[in-house]
Amino acid sequence: MRTVVALLALAACGDKKAPPVPALAGSGRSALAVVRDGGPADASTQPVELLHTYTSRIVVSSHVMNRSIKPEHLVDKDFSTAWNSKTGELAGAWIDVSVASAQIHELRLTVGHTGKGPKGEDYFTMNPRITKVAILDGATEVASTTLDPEKRELQRISLPHPFKQVRIRIDAVVMGTKKSWKEACISELEAWGLPDAGAVAGHALPIVSVYEPEPPPPPQFEAGKPVDPQAICDAQTRQLQADFDRRNTHRTGNYADEDAPPSCGLEEPITLGALPWKSVARWRLMINEAHGPGTCDLIASTTAGDFVLGEERGCGPWDTEDLALASARTEDIIPGDAPELVVTYRTLRFHDVPLEMLICRYAKDSVSCTRPFQIADEGWAVAPRFAKGGMTLEPTAGIPPATALGPQALDFN
Numbered sequence: 522m523r524t525v526v527a528l529l530a531l532a533a534c535g536d537k538k539a540p541p542v543p544a545l546a547g548s549g550r551s552a553l554a555v556v557r558d559g560g561p562a563d564a565s566t567q568p569v570e571l572l573h574t575y576t577s578r579i580v581v582s583s584h585v586m587n588r589s590i591k592p593e594h595l596v597d598k599d600f601s602t603a604w605n606s607k608t609g610e611l612a613g614a615w616i617d618v619s620v621a622s623a624q625i626h627e628l629r630l631t632v633g634h635t636g637k638g639p640k641g642e643d644y645f646t647m648n649p650r651i652t653k654v655a656i657l658d659g660a661t662e663v664a665s666t667t668l669d670p671e672k673r674e675l676q677r678i679s680l681p682h683p684f685k686q687v688r689i690r691i692d693a694v695v696m697g698t699k700k701s702w703k704e705a706c707i708s709e710l711e712a713w714g715l716p717d718a719g720a721v722a723g724h725a726l727p728i729v730s731v732y733e734p735e736p737p738p739p740p741q742f743e744a745g746k747p748v749d750p751q752a753i754c755d756a757q758t759r760q761l762q763a764d765f766d767r768r769n770t771h772r773t774g775n776y777a778d779e780d781a782p783p784s785c786g787l788e789e790p791i792t793l794g795a796l797p798w799k800s801v802a803r804w805r806l807m808i809n810e811a812h813g814p815g816t817c818d819l820i821a822s823t824t825a826g827d828f829v830l831g832e833e834r835g836c837g838p839w840d841t842e843d844l845a846l847a848s849a850r851t852e853d854i855i856p857g858d859a860p861e862l863v864v865t866y867r868t869l870r871f872h873d874v875p876l877e878m879l880i881c882r883y884a885k886d887s888v889s890c891t892r893p894f895q896i897a898d899e900g901w902a903v904a905p906r907f908a909k910g911g912m913t914l915e916p917t918a919g920i921p922p923a924t925a926l927g928p929q930a931l932d933f934n
Contacts (some may be wrong), residue, residue, distance in 0.1 A: 567714045568627070571620045572596055575720055577712070577727040580617040583607035584731045585704050593729040595710050601636035603644070605704040611649055614705045615690045617656075617732075618712050622720035623684035627713045629675040630658070632668045633697075634706035645673055646698055647704045649850060653693035654722065658684060670695045675709065683714060705790060706871030742818065742833070745887040750804050755787035757806050781810035787820065795851040795860050797824040797883050803846055804829075817844035821862060821881065828888035831879050843870040854907045854931070859883045863905070871932060874898045878905065880912070882933050889933040895925055 572576060573596070584592050585605035595604035595616070606614040618625065633650035637643060650670035655662050656678060666678045680687065690707050703910055716722070761783035783806075788804040799822040807815040817836035818829050834844045845867045851860040862881040867873060876897035881890040894914065896903050901919030903926065905912050912929050914921075 532830045547614070566715070568715060569623075571623045571625065571712045571714050571716070572618075572727045573598070573724060574722050575620055575622050575716060576723075576725065577620045579619075579710070579727045580732050581606070581729070582613075582615040583610050584730050592727070592731055595707055595729060596727045598709065600631070600708045602630075603634040603636060603706045603708040604710075605634075607704070609703050611694045611703060611705050612692055613690070615688050616707075616710065617686065617688050617764070619686040620712060620714070621685060623714055623716040624685065625687060625712045625714045626680055626683050628678040628680070628687070628689065629709075629711040629713065630678070630689070631673065631675060631708040632670055633673075633708070635673045635708040644706075645750065646700050648697040648699065648704065649694040650697065651691055651693070651705065651707070652695050653691075654678065654694050655690045656680060657688040657690055658686075663687075665692070673870050675711065695861070742829040745828070745889055747828055747886075748820070750787055750820055750827055754806065756784050758785045761808055783808055784810040789846045791849040793845060793849060793851055793862070797859055798851050798862050799823055801846065801849040801862070801864055805843055805844075819844065819846070819864060819866065819879070821864075823883060823888065825883075825886040830862075830881055830888070830890050831893060834868070837870045841870060842907070845870075847873075847876060852907060853913070854880065855882070855910045874902075876902075880931060880933075891931055891933055894929060901925075 551580055572579075579592075581592050581595065581604060583606050584590075585607055587605070588930070590603075590605050594602035619826055620626065630651075631720055632652070633649045634644040636645075651668055652663070652670050653667050656664040656666075663681055663684075664678065668676050675867050678689070685932060689710075694705060696703075765782050785806045787802040787804055790800050792800050801819060801821050804818045804820045805815055806817075815836040821828050821830055835842045837843045846866055847865040849862065849864045854861040854863075859882075862879075864879045864881070865876055866879075868875050868877060874897045875895055876895040878896045879890050879893055881888055894905075896905070896914065897918075901921040902917045903914040903921050904917045906915055910931075912931055914926055914929055916926065
């Protein structure tokens with residue numbers, strides 16, 4: 522399904538010739554202010570296209586999952602390319618426009634993708650086209666405009682008064698002839714207005730980025746101290762879930778695999794039979810359950826509580842890095858105390874190697890672990906032999922590197 526969606530997005534929401542630019546509302550003409558590269562603008566009442574003249578920033582609410590379609594296509598002065606929202610986000614998609622050294626009087630945009638496909642396909646009629654937008658100043662709606670889905674040229678959105686920053690929110694679209702294409706598309710966006718006194722002009726392209734929710738602070742696990750995995754999950758996901766709900770008010774429900782809610786919890790538990798050890802599991806927090814990013818830890822449940830083992834890692838499902846339990850068992854390595862815990866885990870997705878091993882001790886209601894030992898990689902493997910409170914790694918396959926062989930110090934941190 523992912524492959525099909527990606528291929529459709531590639532064709533989704535390109536004629537190199539730009540449509541004519543309408544005059545600024547109320548001016549009856551489209552003359553530009555006189556500007557000099559690297560110097561201040563001359564005093565003038567004539568509007569200038571701000572995004573390609575002064576330092577500006579654009580933030581889009583989302584972007585289609587396709588590397589060949591770029592967010593900066595929104596302002597690249599090429600009517601054959603277009604910004605595409607993520608699949609399924611139509612009404613509710615938004616664009617933030619900010620020009621710190623100027624006042625925005627008017628916005629101009631195409632209501633769809635004005636380009637053509639490699640065989641002359643008309644992307645404008647095939648894709649959704651915008652029919653209504655709202656302009657927001659923060660959370661306040663300051664204007665609402667109906668747009669013509671049949672017109673391919675830039676269409677004007679007049680502002681009630683000048684702004685340095687506004688949000689364009691798409692409120693309604695008409696679907697295209699290709700019903701499976703569900704991305705909001707805009708080939709070009711312009712902001713027209715007047716520079717501030719002394720504003721320095723240039724020809725830099727706008728800085729374009731895709732909105733990312735501010736993640737909650739990372740969990741604070743104190744080494745050797747018990748933790749409450751569920752309480753940490755509740756605190757971490759509350760903010761992420763609220764953001765997910767806000768951004769997905771207008772979801773179609775057709776692409777749940779591409780836009781899944783956050784998740785958090787213990788996974789892959791392995792039960793242990795020798796107290797104080799009860800079980801080991803992977804603790805995983807996913808900002809998006811469908812495609813990450815994620816944070817993973819190994820957590821051991823004991824009679825004295827739950828303890829984090831080793832270091833935190835990034836994890837999938839779509840990252841190359843992962844943390845997946847391979848095995849967990851107890852063994853009396855150091856005589857006279859509670860048995861030690863021996864845990865092995867994989868560190869890459871869809872691979873059995875590299876394989877790492879941790880050895881952990883329980884003492885005085887706390888847990889401490891050694892550094893990770895790599896015990897397998899492509900073409901080789903070793904196994905631990907425990908004797909007299911120590912460990913020796915012995916080869917079981919291939920030719921292991923010298924650092925993965927012989928006696929190893931068991932230093933518990």
